[in-house]
Amino acid sequence: MTGIQPVDITTEVKTNFINYAMNVIVDRALPDVRDGMKPVQRRIMYAMLQEGLASNQKHAKSASVVGEVMKRYHPHGDSSIYDAMVRLGQWWNMRYTLVDPQGNFGSMDGDMAAAMRYTEARMTKVAEEILADLEKETVDLKPNYDETTTEPTVLPSAVPNLLINGASGIAVGMATNIPPHNLTEICNGLLALIDNPAITLNEMMTHVQGPDFPTGGRIAKVGIRDAYATGHAGLKVRGKARIEESKNGRTQIIISEIPYQLNKTNLLQTISAMYKAGKIPDISALRDESDRKDPVRIVVELKRGALGTLVLNQLYKYTQLQSSFTVMNLSIVNGEPRVLPLIDTMRYFLEHRQDVVTRRTAYDLRKAEERAHVLEGLLRALDHIDEVISLIRASKTGGEARDGLMVRFGLSEVQAQAILDMRLQRLVGLERERLQGEFDELTKTIERLRSILGDEKLLWREIKKELRDIRDRYGDARRSVITELEEDIGKEDLIAVEDMVITMTRAGYLKRTNLDAYREQKRGGRGASGGKLRSEDANTGVFVGSTHDYLLFFTDQGRVFHEKIYDLPEAGRDAKGTHIRNLLPGLRDDENIASVLSVSGFDQPGSFIFATKAGVIKKSLITDYSNITSAGLIAINLQPGDELIGVDIQQNGDDVVLATREGQAMRFEANLVRDTGRATQGVIGIRLREGDEVVSMALVPSNDENGELLAVSEYGLGKRTKVSDYPSKGRGGLGVITLDVTEKTGKLVTLAHVAGNEELMVLTQKGTVIRTRVEEVRVTGRNAQGVKVINIGDKDCVIDAFPIRREDEL
Structure with missing residues (x-):
């Protein structure tokens, strides 16, 4: 049959799947190491720039932005574009938001954003820094999907967006999960790397303490170094909670910060479920008192006599108040996915900035030289203004006048045309001084720009200056605290410290009984036996010890x-207990307790x-x-x-x-x-x-x-x-x-x-x-x-x- 070509289905499926996988990896799910953007995020930012939605302009309907992105750059569903834009404006997801929202952009409780026809958006100042100098040919452009316009392959990104805002995404066979960081710390780390390209990780960590989540919390120090050294590790993250006494005299736990990307409603539901399951029995009330002033305020009220530290440990153990954050620093490097250590990620960003600043400087130099060339011609014309006017008046056409000026005064075509385009009011003496001043300033600028392009040290000095400026304008204090958090909540942390009566009999039976059981009986008047024993058995030891002894x-x-006392079988006063050989399986048959x-x-x-x-x-x-x-x-x-x-x-x-x-x-x-x-x-x-x-x-x-x-x-x-x-x-x-x-x-x-x-x-x-x-x-x-x-x-x-x-x- 004509037009039909037989192929091996195994080869065809494999080839197509690889093509699909690489498309998802490179063009959808993973961020670029240079600007920290996934393609859809980059296109949203570029579309907002094209629409003039700067931070000092009015908000525009989200639907118009989504429509522009979908029409010109991103031929996919509008809901996926809107979801991506909404996330860029959520403070609990982005350490430094890139979209300034107006209207309902969702909540930490998992509430969805309002429909795009209701909400509005514009860029933040940080977003403008990511797009700055785009018009100066600092990055390559490529045709859009239908070749009707162009879009940037990467953004100039004066801020280290990948590190300060992090990223998460699932590709094919791989996933990325990069934590956000503090801008001040990252900028200080970049400055240190420029000064010392051979900087060690220990030295770098004096500048970059660890991740800094927008929702705060406490991060265990253990694991951070591995994450920075290899690009992959697990971190323990805890919410921030304090124990205080309420007005009615009861102990309560106030949760004011929760782990990153945790749904607050899910946390409340889990706490309630653990109470019902008997895992956290000392809770008497649970309230969500969050509002605009306190975005997170969960009140866990305890029963009278309950230990706050014990219940807090139970919350860490049995709920998401303590959770794990798996770091996978996977990004696109030169068109391929790579897992990078922290310092390598910084190096790629600095290489990108080196390229951007070099291209921007070359662009500025070209424009300065072009303007100086025109000014040189205008100044020459003003020096011979009477002759220039006579020549122009004697010419029959503009072309004849242009050619005459070029021949008479040795001007280029651009200079001659600029003279012809000059308005008569610029013939005054003050205009001559202004043009001379501009020409002198341009001469200095050209000299400075040429120096930057000719001396790498000056180029890096310029990059450092810009990093300091970014740090000083947008840097802020850490929200997450790095602490010597224990790696896990042990069994002992979940058990109250209580006094127990330990009883052991000659026949080898052992038990523990809460001391209160004895004290309550004593107040009752009559004595009672410490347990129902056989007639030939007797207690050989009765003493008091803590559950943690x-x-x-x-x-x-x-x-x-x-054995820990809390591991001993708890029984009532009348119970016999458990035989010692059931507790100590290592005890030999011919061995007795002395x-x-x-x-x-x-x-x-x-x-x-x-x-x-x-x-x-x-x-x-x-x-x-x-x-x-x-x-x-x-x-x-x-x-x-x-x-x-x-x-x-x-x-x-x-x-x-x-x-x-x-x-x-x-x-x-x-x-x-x-x-x-x-x-x-x-x-x-x-x-x-x-x-x-x-x-x-x-x-x-x-x-x-x-x-x-x-x-x-x-x-x-x-x-x-x-x-x-x-x-x-x-x-x-x-x-x-x-x-x-x-x-x-x-x-x-x-x-x-x-x-x-x-x-x-x-x-x-x-x-x-x-x-x-x-x-x-x-x-x-x-x-x-x-x-x-x-x-x-x-x-x-x-x-x-x-x-x-x-x-x-x-």
């Missing part, structure tokens, strides 16, 4: 685990002091235990057959008391044990006779001579003895008698430091749990056997005893 679990095999401690952090002063069954004592700084993992960490190295029996936190001035099963006790200053590394064995604290072992460690303040040590034996005998009865000696001795161990008493089970207001929990081998007040145990001497604390049944004995805080003392 760490709970440390030391095992009998010398390892340590940790001691549990609470610390606020690992940077606090003090040391952990360890005691083992074999009489070894060890001290290590708390800071040595900051890197505990879920698999556990070696807390102390143990000899084979030895076990860890106790750990405590030791401060300066504490004494250590070690007690053995055979009733011996050794008291010595804790400072006699020097701090060693975490994975060390320790030193001898007490020497043991054959068959003996350490069962307890107690810490007592060295000046607490009136304090007491509580001893309990296997067969239920107990006593309290003054600390002063235990002489402080050097470590490593056999100690002194703390309990007269006989067949009646049985072996020593525990020795603990008490204040007298605790409860004593006693567990027997057959599972009996007995609870009594420590103050009911008699005070006796060190060598005494004690008195009956509990009655032990036949073939039963005490296997553990320990004082705990009474619940009514919490």
Whole structure:
């Protein structure tokens, strides 16, 4: 068939798609690195210039501008042209607006602009700087789409528009997202680059701190350097909020700035949704009080007693009040898309300005020389005015007069024609002086322009002068604050600091209960149990800690685990809790918890002091235990057959008391044990006779001579003895008698430091749990056997005893 040519469809589709993609990339979606304009934006600006819509002229209907752009330069839909023009006039999208709007140009809430037949527009002064000198052949022109007129391929752009206003757009297979910047900072950076072409990024960042969004906010410093070094990075951006107290005494959060390009209505909807989902439960009211005076004012009112910092962190975590801005500095460079670092983007702009200023200077020089040439002829004619008039009067035609002047006075055709066109009033003497003055000024101008074109230093001096002028006329203060913002909101930032009662049982069950639950019950009068336990189980520890504290679990095999208290299962007073092995999966089957401690952090002063069954004592700084993992960490190295029996936190001035099963006790200053590394064995604290072992460690303040040590034996005998009865000696001795161990008493089970207001929990081998007040145990001497604390049944004995805080003392 004639006119039909078979082609490979794969090749055809590939070729056509590549052509389409490049057309979208170059001619639609991406800005030019030189003027920061996409084609439609450039055409809008040029059309407004052609229509005379300068900043000092009346506004014109937007529809007329859109029609002119579509008719002459941009044969696409009018809605896309109008949308582009509207964006150029929205202060919350453009750091320095290029269109001065009149009428409804939309809002931060996502409201659409009014129809183009209602709104009006004109250029801003910054836009005029982008178009300045266009008439001086500073840029190339190209035919428009139907070749009925021409349009500029790029605008002269005396301002670094790409960097100060940024850009965003989606092309084919790529997208650009360039943040706006502060004009003053960018101009200072450009001036520094001109002075030092080898400037480093660190030096540049002393001038350019980071992006500067029109909506303000706070930008995390982390990420900015990567964005400037590579042209691509992610930035964390937060809205600006403050916590204050309202007139009714409630705490409220006032949001006055939001992240760039965030729809304010969407933020309000998200906050409401997070409240309903229980993510931010402490909100009592949410209002949008934005107006002309305060474009952004969102009031988040909190419930009574709520913590403002906690709710603010929740807003950052769960709403767009903290968001990410992905920098992709992609622009068109010499007809191709390229991702550029900051300094390279600046260099291309300066190269463009160098070309523009060179072409403008050459244009001005040509015009000055042309005018000087005409003036030279006029002045020569005025010097021979009578002869010139006679020659003209004697000529029959204008051509004859022109030729006569050229021959008689050696003039060019242009000069001769200018003389013929001169009005008679210019023959007066004052006009001769004015023309001579103009000629002299032009001579100086020509000399200056020739110097600029002949000396690159002078050319760059001119560019620097213009940059300073732009900076001084349009520069302003930063709106966005660059801060050492943490990269992310951690789990801890979302949890209130509250006091919790931590309860652990001998069987290994653990729970946390809000302290208020205990205090409310105390006010109610009658006491209540701390949990429903099996008859053979008992609480081995009850203490108060903050939700943000760490709970440390030391095992009998010398390892340590940790959990944040807020990660422990929260349960009511009557609940049993969760077994420790479910919380610590790294715990071995043959491993048991020997001691549990609470610390606020690992940077606090003090040391952990360890005691083992074999009489070894060890001290290590708390800071040595900051890197505990879920698999556990070696807390102390143990000899084979030895076990860890106790750990405590030791401060300066504490004494250590070690007690053995055979009733011996050794008291010595804790400072006699020097701090060693975490994975060390320790030193001898007490020497043991054959068959003996350490069962307890107690810490007592060295000046607490009136304090007491509580001893309990296997067969239920107990006593309290003054600390002063235990002489402080050097470590490593056999100690002194703390309990007269006989067949009646049985072996020593525990020795603990008490204040007298605790409860004593006693567990027997057959599972009996007995609870009594420590103050009911008699005070006796060190060598005494004690008195009956509990009655032990036949073939039963005490296997553990320990004082705990009474619940009514919490």
